[in-house]
Amino acid sequence: MTKDVIALTPKMPDTAALLAALHAGGPELGLTATDDGAVLQLCASDGRPLVSVEAPLLVHTPGEAERLLGSPAGVPAPPYWWTETRASTAVPAAESLAGSVCGRLTMLLGGTTWPPGAGHTARVTTPDEGARPSAASAPVLPVVDVLTDSTAVVLADRPVVPLTAWLSDLLRATTRSDRAFHLVTPPHVRLTLPLRSALGGTPNRWVVQDPAGGYHDGLSGVRLAWRDGTFAPLGTGAADAYTSRVTPDGHRQLTVSFRTVHAPDAGLELGGALEAAWRHLTGAPPAGWGTAEPVNLPWSRRQLTEAARDRAPAPAYLVVIGTPERPAIATHRVTRTTAGVAEDTTLTLGYTAPDGVPLDALEALAEKLVAQHGLTTMLTTLRRARADLTLPPHLEPPPLPVAFTLGARDVRTIGLTHARRPPLAVRPRQLGPATAPALHYPLGDGTDAAAWPALQVLSDHLKAGSPA
Numbered sequence: 001m002t003k004d005v006i007a008l009t010p011k012m013p014d015t016a017a018l019l020a021a022l023h024a025g026g027p028e029l030g031l032t033a034t035d036d037g038a039v040l041q042l043c044a045s046d047g048r049p050l051v052s053v054e055a056p057l058l059v060h061t062p063g064e065a066e067r068l069l070g071s072p073a074g075v076p077a078p079p080y081w082w083t084e085t086r087a088s089t090a091v092p093a094a095e096s097l098a099g100s101v102c103g104r105l106t107m108l109l110g111g112t113t114w115p116p117g118a119g120h121t122a123r124v125t126t127p128d129e130g131a132r133p134s135a136a137s138a139p140v141l142p143v144v145d146v147l148t149d150s151t152a153v154v155l156a157d158r159p160v161v162p163l164t165a166w167l168s169d170l171l172r173a174t175t176r177s178d179r180a181f182h183l184v185t186p187p188h189v190r191l192t193l194p195l196r197s198a199l200g201g202t203p204n205r206w207v208v209q210d211p212a213g214g215y216h217d218g219l220s221g222v223r224l225a226w227r228d229g230t231f232a233p234l235g236t237g238a239a240d241a242y243t244s245r246v247t248p249d250g251h252r253q254l255t256v257s258f259r260t261v262h263a264p265d266a267g268l269e270l271g272g273a274l275e276a277a278w279r280h281l282t283g284a285p286p287a288g289w290g291t292a293e294p295v296n297l298p299w300s301r302r303q304l305t306e307a308a309r310d311r312a313p314a315p316a317y318l319v320v321i322g323t324p325e326r327p328a329i330a331t332h333r334v335t336r337t338t339a340g341v342a343e344d345t346t347l348t349l350g351y352t353a354p355d356g357v358p359l360d361a362l363e364a365l366a367e368k369l370v371a372q373h374g375l376t377t378m379l380t381t382l383r384r385a386r387a388d389l390t391l392p393p394h395l396e397p398p399p400l401p402v403a404f405t406l407g408a409r410d411v412r413t414i415g416l417t418h419a420r421r422p423p424l425a426v427r428p429r430q431l432g433p434a435t436a437p438a439l440h441y442p443l444g445d446g447t448d449a450a451a452w453p454a455l456q457v458l459s460d461h462l463k464a465g466s467p468a
Helices: 015-025 064-069 093-109 165-176 193-199 272-282 301-311 359-373 408-414 451-465
Strands: 004-009 030-033 039-043 049-054 057-059 080-087 112-114 151-155 180-185 190-192 205-209 215-217 222-227 230-238 252-262 288-290 316-321 328-337 340-351 375-383 400-406 429-431 438-442
Touching: 004 093, 015 039, 015 049, 015 093, 039 165, 049 093, 049 165, 080 093, 093 112, 151 165, 151 230, 165 180, 165 193, 180 230, 190 193, 193 328, 215 230, 252 272, 252 359, 272 328, 272 340, 272 359, 301 316, 301 328, 359 375, 359 400, 359 429, 359 438, 375 408, 400 408, 400 451, 408 438, 408 451
Parallel strands: 151 180, 180 205
Antiparallel strands: 004 080, 004 112, 030 039, 039 049, 049 080, 057 080, 205 215, 215 222, 222 230, 252 340, 252 375, 288 316, 316 328, 328 340, 375 400, 400 438, 429 438
16 A cells, blocks of 8 residues: 555645644654755654655646546646655554645645545544664654665555655665665556666665565566665576566657757756757657656746756756657756756657657757757667656666767767768768768667667777777
8 A cells, every 4th residue: 555645736735734734643743854845754752754745846737647646536737736745654653644634735725635535634643652764873864664774665656656856855865874775666566767767776776576475676677685674686587577577569768868068158048959859859849847756847948947057066957748648758967067068868758659759850850959959969769668658667678779979079079080980881971060060870770689789889989089
């Protein structure tokens, strides 16, 4: 049973409504907040976090509740307020406490709670005694289910687990405390691509409960066992549950990963290359953006730029979403470099049939980004994967390279003669002016595994031409 409870309300949870909701466990419960104030925590008298309450989000983006929660009944029309809570499984009464927090909000403000029937308005008594995380000397973390010296474990059971503000905060906190983050889910749960990207690799893991017993890694399939306070590999073979299920036939994901670099001008407005790629491949601009999921803000390059400037000199990590009719999602990272302001974008689009993938539009996209947006590199891949852009805990074929583009600056550094003569059968196509050309290298149609060796040959060739 899920420990996440969400209130979806047409009216803003103002101070009075939030105070009424946070008193669901009585005034004796403590209240703490993360450094940025994005997550509040109701705590027991001994300081144990019981329920985390994320700051309410005003969701303007259509389809977010359906994308992340399925099709809940009673969701208000956008814009509406999304208030997410999470209860610790270490204290049985915590889930009822989260339900009361959300139920009180919907009683006062209208709307609905998710999961259906989870909301109520009763006062919840939480005992002082009970299970609690260990490693008390470590820095305080947001609500977790198991805490050891090496690992923070979170149990989740919802249709799709997104990169919420709470999970973002927890991933940062576990890194600061030199711990791994392990997300444990049943086998029917899927992840969003932004959460998959944020998890990174080892020591973080997605741990899936095997229907036949035991656990396996949701990304690699390797069998896992709980040992010495963490989930560790159990042999090298993949679990049957990971290899036996398949992605719907015909579904494809096209991923375009590109970097653009700009001079740090005061009038610089970010997101131009991302919007251009989105329009080129979908015929429309992005629908919304945010710093976590749900993606709540309507698309605005100006606001995106302001958010990145507010975080500077630290990097800004953003999530961008399309409309429900045209599945597309991107992660967007803005950083300051010695060369200027860099934007790293990974844009993924979903298709229900292979013939819908616009492979013939890629060269024109590369030319547009080179000419107008300072493209330095672009790699496009295609894979058989879910068109709804969620990640299931079973084997999906790896992506296959389709094309690589090298921007004019790097072509100049490597040398045009060397860069345009890789030991490949297909020659690159020159983009942009002859005085400062970029090169576009076709690598395949996304069906031939030989494209990976070809990309490696190309990479080695270009590195050989780069200055030491």
